[in-house]
Amino acid sequence: DAGITQSPRHKVTETGTPVTLRCHQTENHRYMYWYRQDPGHGLRLIHYSYGVKDTDKGEVSDGYSVSRSKTEDFLLTLESATSSQTSVYFCATVDDRSSYNEQFFGPGTRLTVL
Amino acid sequence: QQQVKQSPQSLIVQKGGISIINCAYENTAFDYFPWYQQFPGKGPALLIAIRPDVSEKKEGRFTISFNKSAKQFSLHIMDSQPGDSATYFCAANSGGSNYKLTFGKGTLLTVNP
Numbered sequence A: 001d002a003g004i005t006q007s008p009r010h011k012v013t014e015t016g017t018p019v020t021l022r023c024h025q026t027e028n029h030r031y032m033y034w035y036r037q038d039p040g041h042g043l044r045l046i047h048y049s050y051g052v053k054d055t056d057k058g059e060v061s062d063g064y065s066v067s068r069s070k071t072e073d074f075l076l077t078l079e080s081a082t083s084s085q086t087s088v089y090f091c092a093t094v095d096d097r098s099s100y101n102e103q104f105f106g107p108g109t110r111l112t113v114l
Numbered sequence B: 001q002q003q004v005k006q007s008p009q010s011l012i013v014q015k016g017g018i019s020i021i022n023c024a025y026e027n028t029a030f031d032y033f034p035w036y037q038q039f040p041g042k043g044p045a046l047l048i049a050i051r052p053d054v055s056e057k058k059e060g061r062f063t064i065s066f067n068k069s070a071k072q073f074s075l076h077i078m079d080s081q082p083g084d085s086a087t088y089f090c091a092a093n094s095g096g097s098n099y100k101l102t103f104g105k106g107t108l109l110t111v112n113p
Helices: none
Strands: A004-007 A010-013 A019-025 A031-038 A042-051 A054-057 A064-070 A073-078 A087-094 A103-105 A109-113 B004-007 B010-014 B019-025 B033-038 B045-050 B056-059 B062-067 B072-077 B086-092 B107-112
Touching: A004 A087, A010 A019, A019 A031, A019 A087, A019 A109, A031 A064, A031 A073, A042 A064, A042 A073, A054 A064, A073 A087, A103 B045, B004 B086, B010 B019, B019 B086, B019 B107, B033 B062, B045 B056, B045 B062, B045 B072, B072 B086
Parallel strands: A010 A109, B010 B107
Antiparallel strands: A004 A019, A019 A073, A031 A042, A031 A087, A042 A054, A064 A073, A087 A103, A087 A109, B004 B019, B019 B072, B033 B045, B033 B086, B056 B062, B062 B072, B086 B107
């Protein structure tokens, strides 16, 4: 457990509404990631951050944006939620100061878009 | 394009048996191959990992076998227990890629008592 919390843990929203998911970490890890997990697709990278204000796209970034104004917080925003974005979202961090570069995952946020 | 292919999708094993999950990769730049274990309602957690300079790594009942020439690696769970029932993901990354992981699609393991 790398001290990663995600909020909210569950959310139901309607198509077209904006949604922001928050990831908070207490380990001062430089790298942070947002994944989505869907049956039959495994974990797919949405966006990642390699430092404050430094972010880049993953393989499924369309419809999502991110921001990182502080080391400990990484926000994922769905500007206008669609039903295809119903999923479980996981945040992860990497401690690049260790030789193993293990990714630590948060508990996830279950998002339902009606 | 799926860069890490994982099989089988699901696996049922009797208690005490051996569970084997296989993965194949395409990108020869990959140099780190972790396996993650995920229980229902939880985030994935690192189980065991290997780098391609060794062909096998063992930690307790869990072993990774790695075949660099075939671009394949597998997870073996010896003496499988009902508590091992979970979803297992293989993954791969290359060191110069901001530690991004490419995951397989997962294997749901059920160990019957």
